[in-house]
Amino acid sequence: MNTSRPTSPSEPAGPVPVEQLLAGRPPLLDVGDTVDEIHSGRRLVVLDDDPTGTQSIADLPVLTSWSVADLRWALRQPTTAFFVLTNTRSLAEADAAQRNREIVRALDEAARLEQVPYVLLSRGDSTLRGYYPLETDVLTEELGRTGVDVDGVLICPAYIEPGRVTVDSVHWMRTNEGMIPVADSEFARDASFGYHHSDLRDWVEEKTAGRIGRDQVATITLTDIREGGPDRVQQILSELTGGRPVVVDAADDADLRVVSLALVRAEAEGKTFVYRTGPSFVRARSGQTATPAIDAARLARITAAAGADNAAGADSADTGDAEDTRPAVTRGLIVVGSHVGLTTRQLDRLRAAGGIVELELDVPTLLDPATHDAHLADVVARAEELLRRNDSGSDVVIRTSRTLVTGGDAADSLVIARTVSAALVGTVRELVGRVRPSFVLAKGGITSSDTATEGLGIRRAWSRGTMLPGIVSLWEPAEGPARGIPYIVFAGNVGTDDALADVVATLRHT
Structure with missing residues (x-):
């Protein structure tokens, strides 16, 4: 070509x-x-x-x-x-x-x-x-x-x-x-x-x-x-x-x-x-104009209102789930699937800011059927232990290995991306089934979509605004296991190098 x-x-x-x-x-x-x-x-x-x-x-x-x-x-x-x-x-x-x-x-x-x-x-x-x-x-x-x-x-x-x-x-x-x-x-x-x-x-x-x-x-x-x-x-x-x-x-x-x-x-x-x-x-x-970014005070109000609705079972889409026995933890879960250079730089700045523990999903290991399941199980177990340790003072980052693996053509590359994304959101599904993080943030387009649907089981939600001016959406799940948990949709290709660290800082001050 x-x-x-x-x-x-x-x-x-x-x-x-x-x-x-x-x-x-x-x-x-x-x-x-x-x-x-x-x-x-x-x-x-x-x-x-x-x-x-x-x-x-x-x-x-x-x-x-x-x-x-x-x-x-x-x-x-x-x-x-x-x-x-x-x-x-x-x-x-x-x-x-x-x-x-x-x-x-x-x-x-x-x-x-x-x-x-x-x-x-x-x-x-x-x-x-x-x-x-x-x-x-x-x-x-x-x-x-x-x-x-x-x-x-x-x-x-x-x-x-x-x-x-x-x-x-x-x-x-x-x-x-x-x-x-x-x-x-x-x-x-x-x-x-x-x-x-x-x-x-x-x-x-x-x-x-x-x-x-x-x-x-x-x-x-x-x-x-x-x-x-x-x-x-x-x-x-x-x-x-x-x-x-x-x-x-x-x-x-x-x-x-x-x-x-x-x-x-x-x-x-x-x-x-x-x-x-x-x-x-x-x-x-839509007839809207730009609104101010959501700060910690507004985020607290959104979370409180969602929590009240969750306790009352108020949403019409509620399916009558049994009483929620998952422990609420004080730290958040951050999943990173995007491989663009900007995401890597943003992750570096978040790492420098501190307050995170990182777990890696190794892409070649995930693509090997002989090692896929054991690798996933190990990452889930370690992440659950870290989230339950509220005294650790750290949010948990689950990320894919940073070396981009592509296929021989566009179709093969999509298959690889889907396999890796499925593994990433599978860890989210397992974790949210066991604990209630204080927030879930997904970085990357495919990652954030699959996290919403497969990881968090969101069917209906409200997009409440942005965490930064005009970028990074905050969703309020209207039903299902994620109701009451703020979900942040963070594209791979937006924001300054400090954007991810800035959003996480706001989430921590809720």
């Missing part, structure tokens, strides 16, 4: 300051409070390919199950949006397609029963990894089965807080040295979802293997957004037909609010879109 990356004329060589990138652009356009108009629009259903899409929002429901009953529960909540965790980024291509089909078919039944109109958002990675165009193609096909023709596919990967912005259709990311085109990042070399282009028009052509050419991709620029406002953006949207993709510039939440308002208005006039976006668009299209 040719690994050279073509450079767009609008991409300067080397990192650039964000001020240089945005120099000469029109000023931001403030469209004011859009909540009422957003509320009047279709319910936003976010199909999240890993749990980290909730990083931009607060107080929205999250489902890890897509039964008609669960979807009806979410549709009944008085919110503008809800999430369905698909975890498709960790699946094989055929399985990812089938999962999307299952969800849309169940959602269509639930929405008809509840009489709630909806719009579908396929939440992908802000560094462009994931199953595009597969997922938007499937959603378009499934809507077509219900008699709904999709006019356009909106592509908006911006994630404002960590510095992933799109300017002149080129997607950029912030690094310590400055802004770089995203194709120059380590994420573009992902073993399963790598790519070569930062210009989203070229990226669409690349990912569709030429089925959709660059010239067929419509654009919404910062000039359209900031000078033309919702009217200009709505005009562009109204001209889309036949599922045509449109790539959207965004460098600030204000840009996304303009686009969201235009979408709601276009949809009110009968247009239908499928969205493929990063986390920040979800916030704007």
Whole structure:
């Protein structure tokens, strides 16, 4: 494969300051409070390919199950949006397609029963990894089965807080040295979802293997957004037909609010879109604005309220579990599966801050059937002993060995990732079945998804906000063995080097 990356004329060589990138652009356009108009629009259903899409929002429901009953529960909540965790980024291509089909078919039944109109958002990675165009193609096909023709596919990967912005259709990311085109990042070399282009028009052509050419991709620029406002953006949207993709510039939440308002208005006039976006668009299209990070005082209130609900068995999804006899311990459980360089640096800073005991799941040992089970049992036993020793003063970190093991191709790499993740969350399941940690934090997209579903048995939850500005979600499980235990979803590719240590420090002061 040719690994050279073509450079767009609008991409300067080397990192650039964000001020240089945005120099000469029109000023931001403030469209004011859009909540009422957003509320009047279709319910936003976010199909999240890993749990980290909730990083931009607060107080929205999250489902890890897509039964008609669960979807009806979410549709009944008085919110503008809800999430369905698909975890498709960790699946094989055929399985990812089938999962999307299952969800849309169940959602269509639930929405008809509840009489709630909806719009579908396929939440992908802000560094462009994931199953595009597969997922938007499937959603378009499934809507077509219900008699709904999709006019356009909106592509908006911006994630404002960590510095992933799109300017002149080129997607950029912030690094310590400055802004770089995203194709120059380590994420573009992902073993399963790598790519070569930062210009989203070229990226669409690349990912569709030429089925959709660059010239067929419509654009919404910062000039359209900031000078033309919702009217200009709505005009562009109204001209889309036949599922045509449109790539959207965004460098600030204000840009996304303009686009969201235009979408709601276009949809009110009968247009239908499928969205493929990063986390920040979800916030704007939900009618929310950025909220302060959760501090120790607010976390204590959330935990206390969840504990009271847990004691009362208040949630309607409660299955009548027997009295909980697990001992509550004063320390937390941190599981780390992500292998990106940023995660390794964050783990180093947490290690330097102290107050942790580390246990390692050795990947080659896990991949050997002869040693897999004994290795897992040993790590679980040691972790349980450490958590029960409240006098130890240390949180327990269970991490995979830091040497990345990949397969011969993308499919093999996914199989290895699934095997390792299954082992990691298996330790969580065993531990939470024996003790109640003061918190559980999962680092990495696949890791945090599997920890939620397989490790903690979460089916319904509320995403309450973020532990850092715009990143790192706090979930409040609504039922099951994790109810009353704060669950922190921490993506592998966000935050400063100190972010993990900072979040753990907040958790410790609850």
